[in-house]
Amino acid sequence: MSHDTSRPFPEDFLRPDDRSPVEGIDETFVFTFDTYADDLGAGQQWSRWEDLEALMRGPEPRPDWVVTSSGAIDTELGVLKTGKEADVFLVERSDPHDADGSVVMAAKRYRDTDHRTFHRAASYTEGRSMKRSRDNRALKRKSTWGRQVAAGEWAVSEWNALRRCWELGLPVPYPVQIDDTEIMMEWITHDGETAPRVAQVRPEPSVVQGFYDQLREALLTLVQAGLVHGDLSPYNTLAQGDRLVIIDLPQMVDLVGNPRGMDFLLRDCANMAGWFRSRGLEIDEQELFGDLMAHAF
Template sequence: MSHGDDFFVVPDLVFSAIEPGDDQRWSTWPSIIPSLRGPQPWPQWVVTSAGAIDTELGVLKSGKEADVFLIERAEPGGRSVLLAAKRYRGSETSDFRRSSQYTEGRRTRRSRDARALQKKSTYGRALSAGLWAGAEFSALSTLYQLGAPVPYPVQVDNTEVLMEFIGDGHVAAPRLAAVRADPRTITDLWAQVVELMRVFARAGFAHGDLSPYNLLVHAGRVMVIDVPQIVDIVSNPQGIELLERDCHNVCSWFLRHGVECDPAELAGELVAEAFGR
């Protein structure tokens, strides 16, 4: 062990005299239990150092249920990575819209928690925010391991999900709804959307709220986001209805951009995929 005015070193860890400043915090990675970290093997870009600092760089997206922030996680004088931090709100906002459609069949073990969720008390709303964050992390982890084009989920901590940032520099990738492209590119994007829906269906899932607003296009590749409400097509009584709505939403956009598609036909193919697994 060596000592100095600025730091002392122990194996694999440097404790710096520098403390996090405004809009900064120590990396929360060390305090996260292994089951709340992303699927292994971790991508090489994931920063796991206990000496790393998280710096908040601004808001990427504001929503009714959650806000998404741009975070830089950096080792002092070392590696750094940009992450998207999705933070679900607690008692100050309403629960996830139409949440009962998606959560049918989900249960909480503690009767106190169940009552709080039903009454939408302050505690219940905070609990709900944590449940939605956990649901999104779990869904991202499952879909990532299935090979679906989703951001890699780095970790979940209470009401915050940290995930791979999709974009160039500090600029987030555009949503499909904002894309203007030639017919050949649009046709390729359509093929990618159909394939990602097939990946979901083969595993028995529907996105449940799919639209051109939660599909990102980055470097020619479609990525799907906002997945906490993912539904099981078989066990959820409204699963097929939600799948059909997904098909209608994406087909409507592509039809307006010159791609021939039939939402009913697509839904039928996806249902067959789900029940044939």
């Protein structure tokens, strides 16, 4: 076959001395890449972030500390807390090629129905509706998220509640991702350690008053959105210094749609009012309840 001199061979683009590419090559064809380890250590796995659908990732805008690198590795650090329906672990997510791209998160893992020691009362799920149109669309498409929503797991309930509360500006951990029955979320710390439960602290009177102001504001935001925590107490609120953080949200109910919505709200008020009275702040749960209901509609 004869050589068409009008079409240069590839070697015509190379210098005769070192056979390297000639200068002036289009930079859009030049790229660099980092190599990652083929094998991971014990307790490690590749981040699943890239594999998850949009509804399985935290709401935007995301905090700067969220690691989204496709080369990130999740390393198990140990158990943080055990519970009746779920255990919480600490997991570090880091990119080996980004020294600053590392974060420790809390991973809440719900047990399957065969390994739970406590089953949620059906009263929590009464009147629960699919208010999010995107969840309805996911169900119709039968996507991964749609199948997870259809399963009705408590992990999905907590994930939706966390996302909703974060979008409302409430003091809750940022929800990073949900994958099957595991929710990864912000690890709430104080002075480098896990923030204590409110039930465990004895703050100064000024801090107690600040906690109450924050609690009232959070409850007002919830009821104005038609929501009730449903299981609020000093044991599922954290004291991050002088900041109050609300956790454990899988049983969140609709204030009006659930027949016991107002009963749950009154119980939430009573649980928290009792703690404030024990710390010297005279709070009446009936007055708090009435105040909230006055702003609910």
